[in-house]
Amino acid sequence: MRILWLSHFVPWPPVGHGALQRSYHLLRVAAARHEVHLLAVAPPSAAAADLDLAAATIALRHLTAGADIYPLPPDRRHLRRMGLLLRGIARGESHWERWFRAPTMDDRVRELRGRFDLVHVDSVVLAAYRASVAGTPAVLNHHNIESALVRLRSDTARNGVTRAVLRHEASKLEALERDWAPRAAVNLVVSELDGERLRGLAPAAKIEVVPNGVDTEYFRADPGIRAEPSTLVFAGGMDWYPNRDAVAHFARDIWPRLVATNTSRRVLVIGRSPPSELTELRDSRIQVLGFVPDVRSLVSRAAIYICPMRIGGGTRLKILDALSMSRALVSTDLGVEGLDLTPEVHFLRANTPEEFDRQITRLEGDEALRLRLGQAGRALVEQRFSWTVVGQRLLETYEQAAVHGALVSR
16 A cells, blocks of 8 residues: 655654654554655754754655655744744634645645555644645544643633633634544544544544554663662653643642652653753752653663643553553553553552652552552553554554545545
8 A cells, every 4th residue: 555644743763752652653564564655844843852854864764665854944933833823813723734834845745646545644733735635545643632632731821811822722623623534534543532532523533543552672671770769750751731731730739748748759850841840949859851862771760650740632652651661650640541541550540749749658668569550551551552553553544544435625
């Protein structure tokens, strides 16, 4: 099968934020079975992260039958984004449609029209290319239900103007999902919960769950590193707002209570763009490590993985990484949303600062409990979330999409 894959970011290297890891591994699986050609935009944030686009192009061309990257304008990105947002409000459309539109990539998509059996659209925010792929069965991937994510973010916004803008954006994304999802041959979601959310917007849409996954061979605890019972770890790019909010909440509301009850506690915070709430604490017990290409030794040092997320949507690949490394997990309900984990079996539930303190205290004093949770988490990801298992599900949905034959339309 010949597949055209459209991406709203560069899916390489396979480290960093969860959506990137998901796209890379699914792309790898698809390209091993089919002839896949990748077209990807490179947002300004890619340049800010010092991503070598030439090296990325070479790596992705080695992985696929063909790959091209189209950088978005790097200059004045914040001003440009604000202008697109305001124009989107004036025109009654989501600003993402314009933000991710690269005219040169659109021209290439139009040039390739009719040459592929299937088009994989890696996010609904690539709506600007809908007309260009009209006539080809489409698989529409949803890393999150974007409208739900933005609406949840609006609920936590403190500024009234920001809250109003985000609610407007959420409504436009809902309209986009409602319109496009039924036109796709298959919609991929990461969990049954996201499937229910999308079905609520588009009852006629064909929806299949292809969950997030983990490289279970790569993510193993280092047996040569002794886990420290009072060392906690969080990993996740804080340039993604839900992670940023989670870490700010931890620094502001949870950490003061944790150190009040046990002054020997330490926390490792891994990920780019840490919020000011964290860096301004100037507490030597908090190690703010920024982006780390290989987190395994750091996660192995910590006996407890924390996930204080307050904004849901999709599923957290970093949670799967932690479970694969047999770490004991303390998380909010939203942090494990969509993964079908059982409290007291795969993780300990904590939704308030008091509950985080209580559950972490339990784990610090109970090695058997840490071991039991770690073993159960590892067994679960091996059974349900390895990329081998997830990739097979993707290939099955491609076959369904080709047979279903729904066409993208304007």
